[in-house]
Amino acid sequence: MAEPTRPRLAVWKFASCDGCQLSLLDCEDELLAVDEALDIAYFPEASSAMVEGPYTLSLVEGSITTAHDVARIREVRAQSRHLVTIGACATAGGIQALRNFADVDDFVAAVYASPDYIATLATSTPISAHVAVDFELQGCPINKVQLLEVLSAFLAGRRPAIAAHSVCIECKRRGNVCVMVQGTPCLGPVTHAGCGALCPAYRRGCYGCYGPMETPRTAALAREWQALGVAPREIRHAFRSFNAGAEAFREESEAHDDQAT
Amino acid sequence: MTTKRLSVDYLARVEGEGALDLEIEGDRVAAARLRIFEPPRLFEALLRGRGYVETPDIVARICGICPIAYQMSAAHALEDAFGIRVEGQLRALRRLIYCGEWIESHALHVVMLHAPDFLGYPDAMRMAADHRDIVRQGLEVKKVGNEVLRVLGGREIHPVNVRVGGFYRLPTRRELAGLADRLERAHELAVGLVRLVATLPFPDVERDYELVALRHPDEYPFNEGRLVSSRGIDIDIADFDTTFAERQVPHSTALHSHVRERGAYLVGPLARYGLNFDRLPAEVQALAREAGLGPRCLNPYRSIVVRALEVVFACQEALRIIAAYEPPEAAAVEVVPRAGEGIGCTEAPRGICWHRYETAADGTIRTARIVPPTSQNQPSIEADIAAVAGSVLDQPDEVIRDRCARSIRNHDPCISCSAHALRLRVRRR
Numbered sequence: 296m297a298e299p300t301r302p303r304l305a306v307w308k309f310a311s312c313d314g315c316q317l318s319l320l321d322c323e324d325e326l327l328a329v330d331e332a333l334d335i336a337y338f339p340e341a342s343s344a345m346v347e348g349p350y351t352l353s354l355v356e357g358s359i360t361t362a363h364d365v366a367r368i369r370e371v372r373a374q375s376r377h378l379v380t381i382g383a384c385a386t387a388g389g390i391q392a393l394r395n396f397a398d399v400d401d402f403v404a405a406v407y408a409s410p411d412y413i414a415t416l417a418t419s420t421p422i423s424a425h426v427a428v429d430f431e432l433q434g435c436p437i438n439k440v441q442l443l444e445v446l447s448a449f450l451a452g453r454r455p456a457i458a459a460h461s462v463c464i465e466c467k468r469r470g471n472v473c474v475m476v477q478g479t480p481c482l483g484p485v486t487h488a489g490c491g492a493l494c495p496a497y498r499r500g501c502y503g504c505y506g507p508m509e510t511p512r513t514a515a516l517a518r519e520w521q522a523l524g525v526a527p528r529e530i531r532h533a534f535r536s537f538n539a540g541a542e543a544f545r546e547e548s549e550a551h552d553d554q555a556t
Numbered sequence: 557m558t559t560k561r562l563s564v565d566y567l568a569r570v571e572g573e574g575a576l577d578l579e580i581e582g583d584r585v586a587a588a589r590l591r592i593f594e595p596p597r598l599f600e601a602l603l604r605g606r607g608y609v610e611t612p613d614i615v616a617r618i619c620g621i622c623p624i625a626y627q628m629s630a631a632h633a634l635e636d637a638f639g640i641r642v643e644g645q646l647r648a649l650r651r652l653i654y655c656g657e658w659i660e661s662h663a664l665h666v667v668m669l670h671a672p673d674f675l676g677y678p679d680a681m682r683m684a685a686d687h688r689d690i691v692r693q694g695l696e697v698k699k700v701g702n703e704v705l706r707v708l709g710g711r712e713i714h715p716v717n718v719r720v721g722g723f724y725r726l727p728t729r730r731e732l733a734g735l736a737d738r739l740e741r742a743h744e745l746a747v748g749l750v751r752l753v754a755t756l757p758f759p760d761v762e763r764d765y766e767l768v769a770l771r772h773p774d775e776y777p778f779n780e781g782r783l784v785s786s787r788g789i790d791i792d793i794a795d796f797d798t799t800f801a802e803r804q805v806p807h808s809t810a811l812h813s814h815v816r817e818r819g820a821y822l823v824g825p826l827a828r829y830g831l832n833f834d835r836l837p838a839e840v841q842a843l844a845r846e847a848g849l850g851p852r853c854l855n856p857y858r859s860i861v862v863r864a865l866e867v868v869f870a871c872q873e874a875l876r877i878i879a880a881y882e883p884p885e886a887a888a889v890e891v892v893p894r895a896g897e898g899i900g901c902t903e904a905p906r907g908i909c910w911h912r913y914e915t916a917a918d919g920t921i922r923t924a925r926i927v928p929p930t931s932q933n934q935p936s937i938e939a940d941i942a943a944v945a946g947s948v949l950d951q952p953d954e955v956i957r958d959r960c961a962r963s964i965r966n967h968d969p970c971i972s973c974s975a976h977a978l979r980l981r982v983r984r985r
Contacts, residue, residue, distance in 0.1 A: 310595040313571045313970075314620020314713040318669060321712055323699040323809030327691070329679040341668060343568035343961070362594045372748040390617050391597040402601035407811075408804045415596060432708045436620060488684075497717045497725040502613060504714070532606060537617065 302351035302450060304466060305337035307371050309357025309364050309389055310419060314436040315382035316340055316356050317356045322439050329443075332450060348374030352449050358384040358391060358419045358540075360476035365416075365425060372426035377449055378523050381442065383435035387506055388540030390435075394417040395547075421540060430455055435504040435537040438489045459509040462501050465492035474500050480520045482533060485543070487512035506538035527551040558582060563642045564957050565962060569669040571621050572971025576960055577807070578945055585949070588942040590934055590964065592808040594971045600924045608720055608893055610917035615911075615926065616714045619677040619970055621664070624705070625904030626655040627718040628779055629911040634720045637915045638891060645884040646722040647779070648877045649708065653718070654778045654902070655874040656704025659742065660712065661905035662825075662863040663701060665968045666753060667694025674756040679857070691754060693745045697867060700742035704874060707731050717953050722888030732878045740877070743871035747972060748842065748909075750864040754847035762854045763934060763943070766815060767827035768876045770903055776835040779827065779902045784831055785821065785893075786852075793901040797911055802927065810971070820935035823907025824967060825862040826853055840869050856940060856966035863968075893919025904929050906970055909935025930969045937967050 306316050306546065307480045318446065320341060329335075336346035353375035359365055372378055380386045394402050401418040403410040422428055432445055432455075441457055448455040458464075460482035466473065474495045475481045481500035483492065487508040507513070517530050525533075534548035567574050573594045579587040600620055606614060615630045616623035628650060634719075635642060641701040642650070667690065668680040677683035684691040707727055708716020717723050766791065768788045770781030784790045791799055800821075802811040815821050833841065833851035844851075847861050895917045902908045907929035914922040940963045948959050 296758060307572060310597055312617050312620040314617075314623070317571075317620045320664060321698075321702060322703070323695040325680065327684055327688075328694065330684075335679075335681060338679075339566055339568045339810075340571060341569065341832075342681070344678035344682070345566070345568065345671075346838050360597075362591075364595065367810075389597075390602065390614060393602040394598060397601075402598045403596070405604070406596065406598055409806075413596060413809060415598075419597075434618065436711075490711070494724075497710050499724045500612070500715070502716075510599035529607070532610065536610070536614070 299333070301334040301345070303336040303349075304333045305348065305353045305371075305375065305528065306340070307353060307355045307357075308340070308359040309355065309368065309385065311357030311384045311476050311543055313340065313356070315385075315434075315457065316441050318381075318437050319438040320356075322443060325443060329446065333446065346486065352377045352379065352446075355380050355385050356382055358388045358421060359425055360391060360416050360419045362416065363414070367416070368422060368425050374471065377429045378422075379430045379432060379445055380428050381432050381437050383433065383504065383506055383537045385422045386431045386541075387538040388419040388421050388431055390537050390539070392540035393535065394419060396535065397476070417505040429487050432457065432504045433487050434489050438491075441489055460488050461508045461511070462486045462488055462490065462492050462495075462505070464488060465490070466495050468492075469496060471495045474498070475519065478523060480523055480525050480529075480533070482516070485513050496511050502536065503533065503544065504537045506541045507543040511543050513543055514550070515552065517547060527553075531548075562956055564961055567673070569965055570971060572969070574969070574971045576941065577942070578960065579954070580945070580949060583949055585942045585946045588777060588938050588945060588960075589807045590938050590941070592810045592934075592971055594809055596809045600926060602923040603840060603921045606921050607934060608915060608921065610760050611908060611913070611921060612720065613714075613716070618917060618926070618928070620713050621661055621970060622657055622904045622906065623714050624653055624709070624718070625902060625909045627715070628654060628902045629900040629909045631720050631811060631900070632779060632902060632911070633898040633900030633911040633913050634915070634919075635898065636900060637896040637913060638720075638893055638919070639896070640721060642722055642889055646889070648880070649723065649727070651707040651778050652874055653705065653715070654878045655870040655877075656708065657702025657954060658870040658905050659867050660698050661701075662867045663694055663698035666749065666860055666863050666867070667698070669968070670965060671753065671756070673965060674860070682848045684753065693749060696724060697742045697745050697749065698820075700738045701740055701870075703931065704735060707735055718985050719888055721891040722886075724887060726883050726887045729881060729883065732881055736875055736878045739871050739875050743868060743875070744868040746864060746871055750843055750847050750861060750868060753860045753864050755918075756860065758855060759858045763940060765822040765826070765854060766818065766820070767830045768821045768823050768908065769827040769831045770901065770908060771831055772815050772835070774835070776832050776873070777903050780943055783832065783901065783908070785815070787818070789815070792912065794899045796899070796901070796927070802931075808934065810931040811933060812934050813927065814935060820939055821932065822936045823929050823932050824859070825866055826856065826859050827907060829853060829862045829865070836869055837872060840865060843868060851882060851915075856963065859966055859968075893917070906968055907932065928970070930971060933967050934970065937964055937969065940966070950951055
């Protein structure tokens, strides 16, 4: 076997739920083939054999919330030819970025009796706020088929073919009846595709877990929500969840703050 | 006196970031600390002020491996606060989706994270080179668990179909019938896995755990029951705080739990099995005996057999629920929020997951408290490490490290959950 020529894969974790790296282990039918095509050199969740870098491709899950992790992500970048972020935490800061809109000391004190022991930053930030990122795969969690496409693309030296359009297109393809026209508020029109329009297929509105699509018209959608009778607080929360730190969603959520007009 | 510190800086094959520190003074273990440096994500704080409708979706993100556990405990707690009961077929569907999570999570641990320890491999991929069938069978079982989650929940990780009051969309009989064929196959494979893992080489160890699990009048527990222990605790889930206490320790971002009067306790498959053996179907009991287990198992290494048995049970239970399925009239019972306090406790794959919420009149979350399984197990895991390290102190550091890391993996810790990565540092003095 051409052992030394196989590209070396590393999988890193920062503040996260482990779900996006689990997507790789959830490729039950493809995992052994992936292992043959790639040298899985560093993937502590799956293997105690941890091979030192450099790595051809690093997949990074999670957001940056500690000073230690600020330094660690720089080391990861230095050891990686390509760096791809996987999921909403790594790409937009994740649900833990809700602290960015609050007083972090107040947050820590709400959870821990001795907040002094807890070393955490005031913000949860995406990987791209700290180092250069070669590709961002959105989703909370990511879609494992898209993850395989990303791996294939980097193996072949091409850009991943990941559509940047909205969930609406997937909804039409799936033949869903639009939930908005039935009066259910939905973030689908501004949300990046990738989930397969899951929530509308399960008779609920999209809650935006794939983050903003390319050039989302968030203000226009917020007006539609208002017309459906949704209160400003609910609109704020809708944009301020798993991708609260993504610029387009952050700005729209701030437009519906209590003090905003 | 010689002092020595040994450490495992990043524990492998566990979910999340932790390390292990061991301090050895002469010929005794002075301290064993499971050091959890998983960055805290502060869920209890970020939930304040959020709506009850979005709470099951938010708490799912505590753990990508057991999101259903968080969704279920939250849904039950909020229903408790609002004075709602979810019964009949909707209750059965909740058990069904939970079966999917147990199958997926346990199969992952049995084959991919735990078995390599017994067979001497760093991971399942390398193990597959010599034991391809085991890995393939394990992955196939895992896949069926994920299919249950996908049909009922929309997707495997962070399913979208669970809500306070029930579900957003009901599965059709046809969708469930398709699952039944797959579950029959998974059941057969899981029985084979039990027989196979029962032959692994197990260290002859028994630990003196106080086992804690839910206990239901007729069922092997998923969503409901009283909290019981092997030392006589038998309380309503609402009385958790009178019997158990959480404590913060400097070396962990996960709070430690104790039985107030005594100390460490254990939750998870060994506890569930040991306290509910009589609630398992006769065939599963017979399979357990065939695999060399009595009605209680206190050998943490043999937890791999108990997990495989629980997969067999979950496949059977899922098939029973599907056979009896009659689509109910509505996907959810009517939810009218009110100001109140509610408590939920369900059996995550790794043990009890306890939630408490206070709500405002419109259902807004005023306060949240979440006690995940792994944080409850930390003191027992540390006691296991101290004991195993004490028995191999004359061995090279690499052996000590390996045995300690194995002791931790016996409990399938989910550190992402508990802190809402493991390093082993050994210090000899």
